[in-house]
Amino acid sequence: MSAPPRRSAAPARRGEDVALERALEGLFRLGATRRFNARQAAAVGAVVTRAGYAVLRSLADHGPLTVRELADASAMDAATASRQLQPLVDEGLVRRSAVEDDARSIELSLTERGSQVYERIVRYRLAYLGDVLEGWSAEDRAVLSGLVRRLVGDLAGPPRTAARRPTQRAPRTRASSR
Numbered sequence: 373m374s375a376p377p378r379r380s381a382a383p384a385r386r387g388e389d390v391a392l393e394r395a396l397e398g399l400f401r402l403g404a405t406r407r408f409n410a411r412q413a414a415a416v417g418a419v420v421t422r423a424g425y426a427v428l429r430s431l432a433d434h435g436p437l438t439v440r441e442l443a444d445a446s447a448m449d450a451a452t453a454s455r456q457l458q459p460l461v462d463e464g465l466v467r468r469s470a471v472e473d474d475a476r477s478i479e480l481s482l483t484e485r486g487s488q489v490y491e492r493i494v495r496y497r498l499a500y501l502g503d504v505l506e507g508w509s510a511e512d513r514a515v516l517s518g519l520v521r522r523l524v525g526d527l528a529g530p531p532r533t534a535a536r537r538p539t540q541r542a543p544r545t546r547a548s549s550r
Contacts, residue, residue, distance in 0.1 A: 416492040418463050418485075423448070423456045428465065428482065428490040436481040438471070447528070465489055 402408065403422055413419045420428065423446075430445035431437060437445060443453035457480065460466040465486035471477040482490065505513055 412493065412496055415496045416489055418465065418489045420460070420463075420465070420489065420493060421456070423452070424460055425493060427453065427456050427460060428486060428493070431466065431480060431482045432487065432490050436479045438477055438479060442480055460486070463489075 409419070409421065426446040426448070427442060430442055434441070434445055439450055439453055439457070442457075443450045446453055446456075448456070457466060457468075461468060463485075464483055467481050467483050467486075468478050469481070471479050508516075
């Protein structure tokens with residue numbers, strides 16, 4: 373008697389999912405291109421990376437933060453947040469200062485220039501997005517916005533099934549190889 377057919381541990385990839393993953397990769401790559409960064413830097417008068425923008429946005433939204441709080445607000449680990457700070461401090465966009473109650477703790481805040489540059493980046497990005505979406509209907513824009521927010525929320529959450537975690541095969545024993 374022959375053995376039953378083996379089922380693959382990995383779920384079959386649907387064509388739509390592959391196309392979506394490739395489209396998202398293209399979108400993420402566009403936001404990290406040197407050309408986009410160079411145009412933005414020229415428009416706003418400062419070099420701010422995508423991760424640096426997340427830091428500026430978090431400080432603009434929440435006010436002064438510690439490195440740990442900044443990392444959480446920016447959805448980064450503390451080491452990454454720390455690495456993003458030095459260029460922003462060097463550009464005069466972020467100020468480090470000791471916390472009054474605890475001189476060992478550092479508080480981060482936007483400088484006046486940092487606030488101005490952040491606002492210019494927001495205006496630049498909104499104008500750029502407005503130009504790109506100019507021909508889109510209000511309904512299409514609303515649908516896109518809702519779907520992107522939903523996707524971000526789902527991607528930020530924990531994996532929903534064991535299939536999304538790497539699978540490990542049980543080691544073969546002599547008994548199982550007979």
